[in-house]
Amino acid sequence: MSGYKGVMASRSSYPAEGNTPAEFVPMHADHLAFLASDGWAEMLQADLLPWLSANGDLGDDVLEIGPGPGRTTDLLRERAAHVTALELDRSLADALAARLTESNVDVVHGDGTDTGLEANRFSSVTCFHMLHHMPTTELQDRLFTEVCRVLRPGGSFLVADALDQDGVRTRHQEEGETFVPLDPVTIQDRLHRAGFAEAAIDLGEYQLLLRAHKGPRS
Numbered sequence: 500m501s502g503y504k505g506v507m508a509s510r511s512s513y514p515a516e517g518n519t520p521a522e523f524v525p526m527h528a529d530h531l532a533f534l535a536s537d538g539w540a541e542m543l544q545a546d547l548l549p550w551l552s553a554n555g556d557l558g559d560d561v562l563e564i565g566p567g568p569g570r571t572t573d574l575l576r577e578r579a580a581h582v583t584a585l586e587l588d589r590s591l592a593d594a595l596a597a598r599l600t601e602s603n604v605d606v607v608h609g610d611g612t613d614t615g616l617e618a619n620r621f622s623s624v625t626c627f628h629m630l631h632h633m634p635t636t637e638l639q640d641r642l643f644t645e646v647c648r649v650l651r652p653g654g655s656f657l658v659a660d661a662l663d664q665d666g667v668r669t670r671h672q673e674e675g676e677t678f679v680p681l682d683p684v685t686i687q688d689r690l691h692r693a694g695f696a697e698a699a700i701d702l703g704e705y706q707l708l709l710r711a712h713k714g715p716r717s
């Protein structure tokens with residue numbers, strides 16, 4: 500089935516959740532325009548796709564968390580039989596669903612920390628340039644635990660995220676966006692604590708690339 504499953508709207512819980520210290524901050528319009536651009540799609544082809552391909556098959560059922568305007572979704576939908584794209588921002592979810600009607604992508608409005616999706620379902624889960632938009636490391640850790648829950652045993656968690664570089668941090672601050680980058684020193688321990696069996700890290704020019712596997716009995 501393709502199209503927008505609006506039934507997931509009520510799962511967008513974390514912006515309103517009790518003790519959450521910071522609210523979800525929507526993306527700035529200029530940043531969104533960049534993420535929708537052909538320039539970003541070319542960077543993904545050059546800097547993400549070779550790593551993605553080198554990490555093997557995505558399998559038949561992929562969950563993408565935080566698709567935004569969906570240029571990363573476009574990469575995935577050409578390489579997997581089915582993609583579920585889970586997006587917290589309702590207007591972005593609506594726009595992506597409208598663009599990808601009749602495709603192999605289901606767009607779901609929801610929260611990566613509490614997806615409501617079936618346990619042990621997905622062959623791969625991806626988070627491309629979205630984790631640093633989460634307000635706290637605690638919420639990132641909650642998302643890691645949720646990813647491990649919905650992955651099949653042996654399934655892959657694939658992450659690309661911004662390194663903590665001055666220019667990137669300043670740009671996010673100037674645009675009033677959240678910037679909580681992953682620490683390359685601690686990220687593998689955090690993934691192990693969330694239930695992943697192994698995690699490998701590559702550092703690129705501007706991004707950190709991570710591949711973790713769910714073990715057979717996680």
Ligand SMILES: C[S@@+](CC[C@H](N)C(=O)[O-])C[C@H]1O[C@@H](n2cnc3c(N)ncnc32)[C@H](O)[C@@H]1O
Binds near residue numbers: 568
């Ligand atoms: C910087 S954009 C990245 C978009 C796309 N993956 C790309 O690389 O072009 C981050 C996206 O993650 C979404 N997001 C942030 N927190 C989320 C969460 N907890 N669950 C699902 N989506 C989330 C934001 O709304 C935004 O659309």
